Amino acid sequence: KEYRHLREGKSSSLTNERMGLLNAIGFLWKIRGEITTPQWRENFDELVAFKKEHGTTHVAKHLSSQHKQLFNWVRRQRTAYRLLQEGKRSSLSEERIEQLERIGFLWKVDRDVALEAQDGTMQGRNEEGWK
Numbered sequence: 001k002e003y004r005h006l007r008e009g010k011s012s013s014l015t016n017e018r019m020g021l022l023n024a025i026g027f028l029w030k031i032r033g034e035i036t037t038p039q040w041r042e043n044f045d046e047l048v049a050f051k052k053e054h055g056t057t058h059v060a061k062h063l064s065s066q067h068k069q070l071f072n073w074v075r076r077q078r079t080a081y082r083l084l085q086e087g088k089r090s091s092l093s094e095e096r097i098e099q100l101e102r103i104g105f106l107w108k109v110d111r112d113v114a115l116e117a118q119d120g121t122m123q124g125r126n127e128e129g130w131k
Contacts, residue, residue, distance in 0.1 A: 040096070043073040048103055057105045081107050 003019070005012035023038045050070060051057050059071045077100065080092035 044099060046070050047074065051103060057103060058109050078107060
């Protein structure tokens with residue numbers, strides 16, 4: 001309850017400092033069926049760094065040897081989003097969707113984007129048309 005209040009900007013006895021200490025020991029936060037872990041945030045931060053370096057949130061399959069864990073995580077986010085769109089149970093919350101969309105996350109990757117990523121021609125391109 002206190003974690004939910006903190007996330008909603010309401011008064012809470014749970015401070016950011018206390019939350020940080022709990023995160024440091026691997027505490028799992030559960031809200032309405034969702035588990036928010038520091039691991040999700042670490043993967044998200046890795047994706048942000050990837051986008052800064054490569055100009056896209058599309059972690060191409062051919063890069064998976066270098067970024068295998070990130071490639072798999074991105075794929076899981078897309079799968080969770082698709083399930084949500086189909087009205088099925090999903091681990092993806094609205095908050096996570098918003099965070100991913102703020103960085104230009106590609107929910108669907110069409111063939112042209114995948115080919116451009118493979119040959120490196122998309123670096124630095126504007127992703128607006130690729131969502």
